[in-house]
Amino acid sequence: MIEILTPLLILSVLTFVLGLCILFASKKFYVKTDPMVDTVIAMLPGANCGACGYPGCAQFAAELVKTRDSSKICPIGGDGLSYELGRILGITMDEAKPVACVVLCNGNETTTKFLADYKGIQDCWAVKEILPSVKQCAYGCVGLGSCIASCKYDALKIVDGLIKVIFENCVGCGACIDKCPQHVLKLNEKKARKYHVACLSTDNGGVTRKYCSNGCIGCMLCVKACKFDAIKVENFCAVIDEKKCVNCGLCAKVCPVKCIQLTKYAMAPKKIPLKIEDSCDGCNAPCPVKEVGENGTLGY
Amino acid sequence: MKTFKFGGIHPNENKFTSALAIETMQMPKLLAVPLAQHIGKPAALIVKVGDEVKKGQCIGEADGFISAAVHAPTSGKIKKIAQHPHSCGKFVKTVFIETDGKEEWVKGLNTFKIDFKKLSSEERLEKIKNAGIVGMGGAGFPTHVKMAPPKDKRIDTLILNGAECEPYLTADHRLMLEKPCEILKGLSIIASFFPENLKVYIGIENNKPDAIKRMKEKALPLGFEVITLKSRYPQGGEKQLINAITQRTVGNGQLPFDVGCMVNNVATAFAIYEAVCKNKPLIERVLTVSGMALRSKKNIKAPIGTMFSDIVNFCGGIASGKMNLLISGGPMMGKAQYSFDVPVVKTTSGILFIDELKLAEKKERPCLRCGRCEEVCPINLKPILLANLAQTNVEQAQEYGLSQCMECGSCAFVCPSKRDLVHWIKYAKVMNANLDAIAKCKLQSA
Numbered sequence: 001m002i003e004i005l006t007p008l009l010i011l012s013v014l015t016f017v018l019g020l021c022i023l024f025a026s027k028k029f030y031v032k033t034d035p036m037v038d039t040v041i042a043m044l045p046g047a048n049c050g051a052c053g054y055p056g057c058a059q060f061a062a063e064l065v066k067t068r069d070s071s072k073i074c075p076i077g078g079d080g081l082s083y084e085l086g087r088i089l090g091i092t093m094d095e096a097k098p099v100a101c102v103v104l105c106n107g108n109e110t111t112t113k114f115l116a117d118y119k120g121i122q123d124c125w126a127v128k129e130i131l132p133s134v135k136q137c138a139y140g141c142v143g144l145g146s147c148i149a150s151c152k153y154d155a156l157k158i159v160d161g162l163i164k165v166i167f168e169n170c171v172g173c174g175a176c177i178d179k180c181p182q183h184v185l186k187l188n189e190k191k192a193r194k195y196h197v198a199c200l201s202t203d204n205g206g207v208t209r210k211y212c213s214n215g216c217i218g219c220m221l222c223v224k225a226c227k228f229d230a231i232k233v234e235n236f237c238a239v240i241d242e243k244k245c246v247n248c249g250l251c252a253k254v255c256p257v258k259c260i261q262l263t264k265y266a267m268a269p270k271k272i273p274l275k276i277e278d279s280c281d282g283c284n285a286p287c288p289v290k291e292v293g294e295n296g297t298l299g300y
Numbered sequence: 301m302k303t304f305k306f307g308g309i310h311p312n313e314n315k316f317t318s319a320l321a322i323e324t325m326q327m328p329k330l331l332a333v334p335l336a337q338h339i340g341k342p343a344a345l346i347v348k349v350g351d352e353v354k355k356g357q358c359i360g361e362a363d364g365f366i367s368a369a370v371h372a373p374t375s376g377k378i379k380k381i382a383q384h385p386h387s388c389g390k391f392v393k394t395v396f397i398e399t400d401g402k403e404e405w406v407k408g409l410n411t412f413k414i415d416f417k418k419l420s421s422e423e424r425l426e427k428i429k430n431a432g433i434v435g436m437g438g439a440g441f442p443t444h445v446k447m448a449p450p451k452d453k454r455i456d457t458l459i460l461n462g463a464e465c466e467p468y469l470t471a472d473h474r475l476m477l478e479k480p481c482e483i484l485k486g487l488s489i490i491a492s493f494f495p496e497n498l499k500v501y502i503g504i505e506n507n508k509p510d511a512i513k514r515m516k517e518k519a520l521p522l523g524f525e526v527i528t529l530k531s532r533y534p535q536g537g538e539k540q541l542i543n544a545i546t547q548r549t550v551g552n553g554q555l556p557f558d559v560g561c562m563v564n565n566v567a568t569a570f571a572i573y574e575a576v577c578k579n580k581p582l583i584e585r586v587l588t589v590s591g592m593a594l595r596s597k598k599n600i601k602a603p604i605g606t607m608f609s610d611i612v613n614f615c616g617g618i619a620s621g622k623m624n625l626l627i628s629g630g631p632m633m634g635k636a637q638y639s640f641d642v643p644v645v646k647t648t649s650g651i652l653f654i655d656e657l658k659l660a661e662k663k664e665r666p667c668l669r670c671g672r673c674e675e676v677c678p679i680n681l682k683p684i685l686l687a688n689l690a691q692t693n694v695e696q697a698q699e700y701g702l703s704q705c706m707e708c709g710s711c712a713f714v715c716p717s718k719r720d721l722v723h724w725i726k727y728a729k730v731m732n733a734n735l736d737a738i739a740k741c742k743l744q745s746a
Contacts, residue, residue, distance in 0.1 A: 119662075121720055125734070127728040130389040130635060138391055178738055197486035 007090060036065045036088070043084060044074055047152045049173035051075045071096050071180050076171040098171035098190035098265075101155070101165045105140035105184040106198040106214040109161035112137055128181045135161075136211040139200040141184045147176040167265055190265045193247045195240065199259045202235035216259045249273035301401065301506060303530040304540040305459045305549075307678040309710045311467050311632070313507060315457040317588050317597045318470040324601045325614050327374050328400050331521035331605035333359065333383055333702055334392040336724040338440040340366030342393065343432075351378045356409040356581050359395055368442040368646075370433035372397055373603035376406040386641050387628035389635055394643070397605065412582045416489050424489060424576055426563055431575030432646075433582050437461060437536065437565035438629060440647040443572065446562070447493050453557040457546055460487050462504040462511065462566045463529060463536040466630025469650045472566040472585045474599045476504070479570055480518045486569035488522065489576050490562075500524040501545050505531045534633060534708040538563045540678050552704055567649075582646060589615050591653035602644050608651060609640035618653060623655040632709040665717040673711035673721060679704050683711035683721045690728035695735060697728045705729075714718040 017227035040061035048056035052074055054063060064072050068089055073096045074081055086093040113133040120126060122148040132138035143161040155174060163184070176185050188196055199215060201208045205217035218236035230244035231251055238251075238260065252260040335343035343360025352475075353359060353372040360370035374400040383414060384394035405411070416424060429444035449455060460483070464472040476483060491500055502519060504512045506528050516526045527545050534540055539550040540562055548559040556563055567585060574580040583604055590597040595616035602611060608626070627634040628648055644651075673683040681701050689697040705725050712721045 043586060120723050123727065125730050126723060129726050129730050130723075131638060132385070132389070132391055180736075 007259060013201065014183065032101075034065055036063050039088065040065055040085065043077075043081065043088075044090070045076050045081075047076065047173070049076065049152060049171075049175050049176075051173035051271045065089065076173055099174075099187040099192045100167060100263075100265060101172060101174070101176060101185055102168045102188045102194075102196050102198075103141065103160065103163050103165055103184055103262060104186055104196070104198055104200050105139055105182075106261070107135060107140045107162065107212040108159070108214075109143075111212055111214040112140065112161075124181050133182070135202075137201055137208070137215060139202065139259075140212065140215075141180075142182060146181070147179040147185060150175045150179045167263065188263070191247065192265060193249070194265065195245065195247050195249060195260055195262050196263070197236060197240055197254055197259060198261045202237055204236050208236065212255055214259055217257060219256060221254045221256065225250045225254045301528055301530040302544050303382070303439055303532050304535060304544040305676065305746045306680050307536065307676045307688065307710060308532040308534065309676050309713055311643065311713060313531070314467045314590075315470050315473070316395070316468070317508070317590050317599050318473055318508070318543075320470075320474070320597070320599055322586055322599045322601050323473050323555040325611070326605065327401065327403070327603060328606050328610040329399060330379070331373055331376075331397045331603060332394045332426070332607055332641070332643040333370060333373065333397060333605035334384065334386050334394045334643060334645055335360045335370055336386070336392045336612075337370065337604070338368045338434040338442055340364065340368070340442060342573060343367060343370045345379055345381065347395065349380055352376075353378060353397065354404050354406045355483070356406045356583060357527070358430075358432075358581075362442070366442055366445055368434050368444075370395075371432055371583050373583040374399050375402050376400045385568055385637075385639050385642050387635060387637060387645060387648060390422065390732070404518075407639060407711075408579060410578055412579070412581070414486075414577050416492070416576045416649060418575070421493055427576050427579070428572060431571070431581040432570065433571050433575055434646050435565060436646060436649070437573060438633060438647050438649060440645075443568060444565075446564075447490070449557040449562075454560055454703065455557060455562050456498060456560045457542075457562070458491055458494065458500045459541055459545055459563045460500070460502040460562060460566060461523075461536055461538075461541055461563050462502055462508075462515070462567075463541060464508070465505060465533045465535040465537075466632055466649070467636075468586045468591075468652055469630050469695060471588045471599055471649055472507050473511050475566055475570055475586050476508070477514055482573045483566055483569045484518055484524065485577065486537070486571070486573035487564075487710060488525065489572050490564055490569065491599070494562075503529050503535075503541055503545050504723065505529045505535060507594055524678045526682045533710065534678055537678065537706060537708060539629050539706075550580060552701065553704060559656070560632050566745075568702065585644070585648070586644060587648055588650040589651035589653075590650065591627075591655065593618050593653040593655035595619055602608070606644045607640065608637070608642050608644070611651060612653075612708070619655075622655040623653050624657055625652075627652040633707065650742045662718045664719050667717055667719060670716060676714050678707070678708060681705055684719070686728060687721045687724035690724040690731070694728050694731040698732060702728055702732065 023254050044057040046057055046230055054058045054060040068091050070091050070093050078096050078098050082093040115136045118134050119142035122144050124142040124144045127134055127142050133142050141163050145158045146157045153171055154170045155166045157164055172187055174187050201215045208215040208217050216237045218233045220233055222231050222238050228244050228246055230241045231238055341364040344363035345360055347359045355377045357372045358369050359372050362369045376397045379396040379398045381395050383391040386392040399709050425447055427446055433443040434440045461475055462472055491498055502524055503513055512528055519526055528533055529544055540547055542550055542556055542561045550559055571582050584601055585602050588599050589611055613736055626637045627741055628637050628651055630650055630744050666682055678684055685700055686697050686702055707722050
């Protein structure tokens with residue numbers, strides 16, 4: 001009996017003493033944090049994508065609460081989240097300028113010829129080490145999807161050997177931009193209607209035509225069609241001036257290779273599911289989760 | 301018989317062309333001369349479209365410290381200057397010369413024989429620089445930079461690399477048999493850059509007994525020692541050759557001159573002789589054209605810029621329906637090509653037309669953990685570990701000696717699961733360089 005009791009006793013005494021130590025440490029070394037920071041962290045999407053310019057959501061929240069700077073915006077949450085954050089913090093947030101990723105290539109399996117029978121590592125960067133590209137066009141999407149792993153929102157997929165952005169999912173965090181060896185991914189302003197040139201080939205028209213039936217051949221028809229002087233051809237490739245462009249679509253109508261593309265974004269603010277779970281911090285701001293009624297009584 | 305310490309393999313030699321004399325190829329109608337044929341910055345273009353050039357005229361000047369000049373291989377007219385496929389796998393700015401068949405030399409070039417002993421070492425170095433000579437074994441490091449090592453490094457051993465350990469290739473072998481005096485004169489020129497008590501070795505593998513005999517005959521009066529090496533790949537690697545001949549070890553991050561050695565290829569020595577004694581820039585090279593898919597295998601002397609398609613025609617074409625793989629360089633370190641428009645450059649030591657389906661249709665299988673890749677690695681790395689880290693944690697690969705890998709391909713050759721070890725290691729190197737570049741960008745923007 002004593003063989004069991006002795007260790008039991010020793011352990012319980014040890015536990016008690018160590019417990020006291022922990023209690024002492026937690027009181028002595030308590031770091032006071034603003035409860036508002038936790039509230040803001042809970043409201044942010046939590047993807048740590050870095051689109052705001054901070055390493056993650058926690059740092060962004062801390063900075064936002066500390067400075068109450070109305071220009072600090074979570075691009076992913078968009079206007080909806082900005083409004084909620086502003087209500088909590090008692091400031092009026094600036095308008096978020098939503099962006100989304102577009103693909104500057106239009107050459108899929110059927111339109112672009114393949115360069116060689118590539119059987120090596122299925123990664124775009126590995127291809128670029130030994131070949132200009134898997135396809136004959138050296139400027140376009142390689143089509144092996146090295147960017148897909150970087151997207152936390154499932155917004156990228158390969159369709160017919162060409163990367164495709166699923167606009168409903170894309171939040172414009174820009175994590176994929178660095179991951180493309182060909183630089184065919186670009187962040188574009190999110191508007192209801194938005195035109196972009198889906199080609200980067202700087203080869204002359206004949207060569208581009210030979211490699212890809214969807215590539216920009218620098219025919220100048222779009223330049224002539226534009227009434228706002230917003231499009232010009234540089235190095236055999238059309239470039240749209242974002243400042244002048246009114247997204248009227250006259251250029252897209254005349255483009256013989258259909259490489260000026262229209263994207264229609266759904267502009268309704270995305271509903272961010274709020275993740276505040278249980279308690280009320282007594283934050284004195286209008287309640288974001290409708291837990292507190294209008295006359296200060298708890299809503300539940 | 302001497303050989304290097306760690307690892308190494310002995311693949312089938314397949315040196316079919318070792319008994320065939322070097323044939324001079326006729327000048328093709330169109331030459332494509334890339335401006336980047338060496339390690340370092342591409343040459344700066346100094347001609348324009350429509351210009352008439354003469355044989356040996358400089359068309360690209362060395363641009364920066366590590367760079368080399370590029371010359372017109374024959375007389376003709378510049379047709380266009382455009383991006384063109386290069387044997388390194390990328391597009392490179394290339395000068396297209398329409399040849400006129402007159403072969404008119406620039407005045408003062410290829411005319412007289414100069415005694416190099418009468419020239420000062422600065423004059424010799426200047427001649428090597430102007431001739432655009434680079435290491436012709438494969439790496440393409442500008443020779444004039446190599447000849448002027450830092451002042452505090454003393455070179456006491458000079459090695460001529462006649463190992464030619466790559467299967468199929470016999471270009472250096474034939475050059476040693478046919479031009480031994482010229483090669484040795486080139487070696488004497490290199491030796492004249494360094495102090496008197498210099499030891500000069502010529503390393504040749506024992507699968508070339510005739511070359512060993514010929515070089516021994518000619519080298520004896522000059523006081524150069526011919527070393528017979530045991531055939532083993534990658535004996536022609538700089539660090540391996542130094543280890544085999546002098547037993548010195550070139551450590552991590554060290555260069556040959558850190559251990560007092562310098563290695564030069566046979567073809568480079570020949571080019572140095574031509575540049576210094578005959579005022580002839582590097583405009584042609586000897587290469588082996590081999591492989592079972594080719595009708596007639598040959599050793600040829602081709603002008604730089606000859607497209608592979610012209611060489612195929614010269615060698616009687618491809619046996620119908622047999623070819624599966626086109627490789628520029630040797631089968632171990634060469635690069636697979638996708639086009640016949642790729643030109644011969646200063647570092648092209650061979651072109652192979654492979655018919656084996658096995659090579660083209662191999663499939664990666666899971667690693668067996670057999671450890672053979674570690675056994676054969678000549679620098680004692682762990683190839684499978686590096687390849688796995690390339691897929692999971694590229695940054696960590698650096699700690700396991702990623703940058704030391706010279707991509708000799710021994711590990712991928714012995715791998716029973718046919719894993720693309722070298723390609724993964726190359727991939728890891730690229731991704732590491734990317735990480736550095738991205739970090740630098742972030743620092744600048746912050």
